[in-house]
Amino acid sequence: MGGRGGRYVPLVGRWGFLARNHALDAVTVLLTITSVLELMIGGDAPTAPEMSLGLEAVALVAMVLPLFVRRRFPFGAPAAYWLLAAAISLADGPLIPSVNSVFVLGMAAAFLLGNVRDPRKGRIGLVLVLACMVVVISNLPGHTISQLVFTPLPFAISWLAGSILQERVLQAEAAEDRAARAEKERDMVARVAVAEERARVARELHDIVAHAISVMVLQVGAVRHGLPAGMADQSDALRGVERVGRTALTEMRRLLAAMRPEGEAPELEPQPGLDNLNALIAEIGRAGLPASLEVRGERVPLPQTLDLFAYRIAQEGLTNVLKHAQAHQAALTLDYQPGALEIEVRDDGVGASASDGFGRGLVGVRERVKIYGGEMSAGPAGSGGFVLTARLPIGPDQP
Structure with missing residues (x-):
């Protein structure tokens, strides 16, 4: 049972991924099939398209195909849909308005044009949608002024919905970028603060160590001066200790000077406790x-x-x-x-x-x-x- 459950979880995840990324493709295929069926059923109507059913089906499929490459061509694919719709209406005026499924696909294409990341392309997409829709209505026999005015409105609203959604996405991404930059700046400033604090701690420790070395050198010198004249070897050894201690003290002062920020005066007061x-x-x-x-x-x-x-x-x-x-x-x-x-x-x-x-x-x-x-x-x-x-x-x- 555990193995079956282990296979079930990846399967659910795979189906979820497919549903999120290919839902529109599936709907497009379904609507295309529906549009062909509409043509077959309404072929004898007085307002039926003029071309043969085979050419009509080919034309609709050709118009819909660009939508399947919308991920690669986010602007070009829906724009091609609308351009092909206008071109088909020039060849057969009643074809596009007579198929209800094409109306839904046109709404989706208008939404995609409004949802492009480039605002300039988005505005061009709106003009393209409205212009192509006017061409389609103009080629419809017996069209009215109200059709020319009001029929494009749902597509314009669909474009507006896509534009608003894209703007929200861009705002969210901008907020995430600002948060990420602020986090990096905080991390950088925090690292600088840590480095400065460590340098301050090191200077204080070096002051303490330098003081200890000074005391040691003074004590060694006092012991050396107090030795009897017959202990020359011991006196030379202590003189060497003094010399090493004074050298270390000099190098310590140089190190402290190197660690001190430019322009900062040495601290003359003793360290507090x-x-x-x-x-x-x-x-x-x-x-x-x-x-x-x-x-x-x-x-x-x-x-x-x-x-x-x-x-x-x-x-x-x-x-x-x-x-x-x-x-x-x-x-x-x-x-x-x-x-x-x-x-x-x-x-x-x-x-x-x-x-x-x-x-x-x-x-x-x-x-x-x-x-x-x-x-x-x-x-x-x-x-x-x-x-x-x-x-x-x-x-x-x-x-």
């Missing part, structure tokens, strides 16, 4: 957002890099609330847990976004948490507002 949070809270308050700080657990000394990263995460979270959340207050919580430091920024606003529209919002937080192998979450709080949580590992297992 969690001890600066009270000043940050006060600064945020002066900017118009009352904020509070709560520290849970027992504070432990942190490595300088982790201390800096924790401060930057808190700073970015509060700044994000200030810019985007429309909040009345914010709360910053530091939770010292066994083996981890958890930082939470919560507000009572409408919900700050994880992005400011340019892909920058919480990029810095995400990059710093990733460097330290931590975890981050940001989103609407259950009680309203927005909450940012970052968990950084501390202790012997941290990166």
Whole structure:
């Protein structure tokens, strides 16, 4: 039974594809057959066509054939239908008006001309439909002025329906293109923001590493100067360490200069840490957002890099609330847990976004948490507002 069902699903899909893509072909064939039957049945009527039944059938089939290549010639195929209809009416005036099935096919051909993608061709198609219809009516014996005026109207309405549908399709495609371009632009700007943030993080890390190397060089120099005169070999070894350290420090400064954006002055102030949070809270308050700080657990000394990263995460979270959340207050919580430091920024606003529209919002937080192998979450709080949580590992297992 499973195998039978497996064959059934592709079969249904195949029939659905055929129905979507060849429904008009099937209807065209059916209407063509119907038109030939109409000619056979009404051959003795006073308004019957003048040509023989065989020539009439050949003429109708020749007129309908272009519709089967409409996918390859979206304008030429329905246009050929109408041109052939006008030409046939010149040879046999009553033929086209006497066959009701041809009326339906003419409506379909007019719809196809209105549905072409090129608006200029579409307008030409409307003129062609109306002109050919006037030719067909003019060749009908005993035609009236009202027939010349009102008979083309259904075909013009059919053309209008095709034109409206095509315009909707073009608008939908344009909207999709704009959305796709906007998505690409967001991705590109987000990548640039990530690169800039990584460069900023790298500059901060290099500052810390450069400071550490400076301290090491100074300590080695102090030890070397304190050695007795009889330890010349050890003094030379320490002098070599000093020389390598100073060279590394020089190269580090050059690297920092290369990473610094053009025109940006070097930062002379020391890097901030969690001890600066009270000043940050006060600064945020002066900017118009009352904020509070709560520290849970027992504070432990942190490595300088982790201390800096924790401060930057808190700073970015509060700044994000200030810019985007429309909040009345914010709360910053530091939770010292066994083996981890958890930082939470919560507000009572409408919900700050994880992005400011340019892909920058919480990029810095995400990059710093990733460097330290931590975890981050940001989103609407259950009680309203927005909450940012970052968990950084501390202790012997941290990166």
